[in-house]
Amino acid sequence: MKILVPIKRVIDPSFKVRLKPDHSGLDMAYMRMVMNPYDEAALEAALQLKEQGLATQVLTVSCGTDDCLETLRTALAMGADEALLVEARYAMSPLVVARLLKAVAVREGCGLVLIGRQGMGNDGNQVGAMLAALLGWPCLPFAETLTIEGTNVRTRCKTDHGSEVLEATLPTLVVVEIGLAAPRYVSMPNLMKVKKQKIPAVAAETLGVDMEMGVAVVQLRSPPERSRGVMLPDAATLIERLRTETRII
Amino acid sequence: MAILVLAEHVDGRLEETTHSAVTAARLLGRDVHVLVMACETQGETLSQQAASIEGVTRVWSVAAPHLETQLTEDMAAQAQALLERGGYRYALMSSSYKGKRVMPYLAALRNTDLVTDLTKIEGEDTFVRPVYAGSLLVVERLKSAVKLLSIRASAFPPSGSQTPAAPIETWEALPPRCAVRCLERRRKSALRPKLSRARIVIGCGLGVEKKDMPDIEKLADKLGAAIGVTRAVVEEGIATSDYLLGQTGKIIAPELYIAIGISGAVQHLAGIKDSKVIVAVNKDPSAPIFQIADYGIVGDVGEIVPALIELV
Ligand SMILES: Cc1cc2nc3c(=O)[nH]c(=O)nc-3n(C[C@H](O)[C@H](O)[C@H](O)COP(=O)(O)OP(=O)(O)OC[C@H]3O[C@@H](n4cnc5c(N)ncnc54)[C@H](O)[C@@H]3O)c2cc1C
Numbered sequence: 001m002k003i004l005v006p007i008k009r010v011i012d013p014s015f016k017v018r019l020k021p022d023h024s025g026l027d028m029a030y031m032r033m034v035m036n037p038y039d040e041a042a043l044e045a046a047l048q049l050k051e052q053g054l055a056t057q058v059l060t061v062s063c064g065t066d067d068c069l070e071t072l073r074t075a076l077a078m079g080a081d082e083a084l085l086v087e088a089r090y091a092m093s094p095l096v097v098a099r100l101l102k103a104v105a106v107r108e109g110c111g112l113v114l115i116g117r118q119g120m121g122n123d124g125n126q127v128g129a130m131l132a133a134l135l136g137w138p139c140l141p142f143a144e145t146l147t148i149e150g151t152n153v154r155t156r157c158k159t160d161h162g163s164e165v166l167e168a169t170l171p172t173l174v175v176v177e178i179g180l181a182a183p184r185y186v187s188m189p190n191l192m193k194v195k196k197q198k199i200p201a202v203a204a205e206t207l208g209v210d211m212e213m214g215v216a217v218v219q220l221r222s223p224p225e226r227s228r229g230v231m232l233p234d235a236a237t238l239i240e241r242l243r244t245e246t247r248i249i
Numbered sequence: 250m251a252i253l254v255l256a257e258h259v260d261g262r263l264e265e266t267t268h269s270a271v272t273a274a275r276l277l278g279r280d281v282h283v284l285v286m287a288c289e290t291q292g293e294t295l296s297q298q299a300a301s302i303e304g305v306t307r308v309w310s311v312a313a314p315h316l317e318t319q320l321t322e323d324m325a326a327q328a329q330a331l332l333e334r335g336g337y338r339y340a341l342m343s344s345s346y347k348g349k350r351v352m353p354y355l356a357a358l359r360n361t362d363l364v365t366d367l368t369k370i371e372g373e374d375t376f377v378r379p380v381y382a383g384s385l386l387v388v389e390r391l392k393s394a395v396k397l398l399s400i401r402a403s404a405f406p407p408s409g410s411q412t413p414a415a416p417i418e419t420w421e422a423l424p425p426r427c428a429v430r431c432l433e434r435r436r437k438s439a440l441r442p443k444l445s446r447a448r449i450v451i452g453c454g455l456g457v458e459k460k461d462m463p464d465i466e467k468l469a470d471k472l473g474a475a476i477g478v479t480r481a482v483v484e485e486g487i488a489t490s491d492y493l494l495g496q497t498g499k500i501i502a503p504e505l506y507i508a509i510g511i512s513g514a515v516q517h518l519a520g521i522k523d524s525k526v527i528v529a530v531n532k533d534p535s536a537p538i539f540q541i542a543d544y545g546i547v548g549d550v551g552e553i554v555p556a557l558i559e560l561v
Contacts, residue, residue, distance in 0.1 A: 011381075013382075013515075013516060016384065016515065017381045017384050017385060019385065026385075093362045094353070094362060095356065095357065095360070095361070095362045098357060117349075117497075121380060121381050122380055123366070123379070123380055123381070123382065123496065124365055124366075125344070125349040125353070125365055125366070126353040126356070126363070126365060127353075128353075129321065129349075129350050129351075129352075129353035129354040129357070130353045130354065130356060130357035131357075132321075132354065132357075133325070133353075133354045133355075133357035133358050134357050137428075138322070138428035138429045139321050139322070139350065139354060139428075139429070140429065141321065141346070141349070141350040142346060142349075142350070144490065154432070158346060158490060158491075159346050159347070159434075160257075160259070160264075160345045160346045160347060160445075161259055161436050161437065162434070162435045162436040162437045162491055163434075163435050163491070164431055164432075164433060164434040164435065165431070165432040165433040165434075166429050166430065166431055166432070167429070167430045167432055168428060168429045168430070175350070177490070177497070178480075178497050179483070179484075179490060213362065213392075214361050214362030214363075214391065214392050214393050215362040215363070215364065215389050215390065215391050215392065216389065216390045216392070217387055217388070217389055218375060218388040218389060218390050219387070219388040220385055220386070220387055220388075221377075221385065221386040221387075221388065222385060222386070223379065223383065223384075223385065223386050226522065226527070226541040228539070228540050228541070228542070229527075229542050229543035229544055229545065230543075230544060230545070231539070231545045231546070231547065232544055232545065232546050233546075234546065234548075234556070235546065235548075235553050235556035235557050235560055236556070236560060238528065238544055238546055238557075239557065239560040239561060241544060242505070242526075242528070242544070246504075246505070246525075246526050248448070248449065248504045248505045248525075248526060249449070249472060249505070249561060
């Protein structure tokens, strides 16, 4: 079985994002780009399934500009068997990305999709569930554990009040929580090994999907900042101030 | 043209997120319908609860045994059937875990994009939502004729109640999809007030060690507070992710948030930034949490927490 792991290239979550002075977009100066941490967890889970003999191939795919090749290369260095770039020069809506991923999953004959629950930054939480719906595959959302027995995929999934154990029959899509698998360290020798590896690319327009976007970004804004409050010397002063100024306690 | 709200419920009670979704719906128009999908034993009471929410004009009640498990595929197909009937301009739900799986699935069934986790409605097709863990806001415009949305419940105060209640109509359940089987459900212990509802929440970070937890619980009990934690605490195995606050966990807006031993990473702040009052206790005076706290104390957990217990 071939596992598809979609990978998004995102701004390193430890960097503080800012708007350009004219608010026309993000100030990308000094930003470092990394693999979306949620997708990293998904890739690690896929690699572990392969090591357990439960999958034969791990295919990673990224939709975007050729900057994504660097991220895909990291995926290869982690141990992915194949990488594919679906090339597009502009940011696509979640539904368009889901359509492209569906085309890849079908074309490549994948039997399982492991996908991070959200792209760090855009924080949309959309593509996974959309892709499941488009493929007509069961959706196992917010998985914190994952086991496969025969053709049964079983996950413990986060819910609003705790968790539930869900099971589905392959082919299936699993939306991955950050805690599902701690990604392995990418060693320098492994990175060197894949440095020259050619990564195939297909133009998004050639996959035969509708590229029409149903949502448009009108503007980016900075939220109102919370202002810094006061420092207090001790617990007694804190309780006193909370009682008199906020009346919450 | 009407607005359809997908109801959320647990243990035979509507969740407050549904009341918040109704509030958002009322900002979009006057004809607000609520779709209640439940098992047969709960359908009627839940529908009555929905009909009594202020501003609701009609309740669609769909009851069938398989709806007990609230699976994505069944809920989305059922909502899609109702939308296909026509007459709706919007369909919305809160961006809870349930909303995060059902709404995008429904959007793909309808072949439309959607806006998730919005915090503000700026116009009939224009919505604001936080991105980059709340560091920025993006304004998005939706093109589709029927617009699908999920709303951040803490940004919309829950609607009150009304008499007389709105009319309830039953709508036929579709056959179960049977794509996913639910084998077990685990609820986190309900000893304390729920994180999403508590007036006061104590957040524990890595600065709180396991030995400090009894004191934290004592303080929480005295304040009637819920307890939440950071990702680092979950990774240490001190708490499960049920209690996680932040980008990957719960997003809350209590009246008072007390951050104890928390550094203040953006991913954590994403979940608590909208609290009315924020208190931070940290031994490091340069901890970023102090930049957004209304009241800060530089001090050790082991000293400040016992002192607080004595004082409240
Ligand atoms: C993809 C992704 C998603 C994430 N999602 C989340 C999320 O949803 N929620 C979340 O919380 N984090 C999340 N994180 C992690 C986040 O970046 C931080 O690592 C985390 O919030 C730090 O937790 P902390 O403040 O408890 O620990 P630390 O950053 O280690 O801070 C501990 C603090 O305790 C103080 N301290 C230590 N000892 C004492 C003492 N005795 N008395 C007083 N103070 C003391 C220290 O000065 C320090 O400031 C995410 C990260 C990534 C990459």
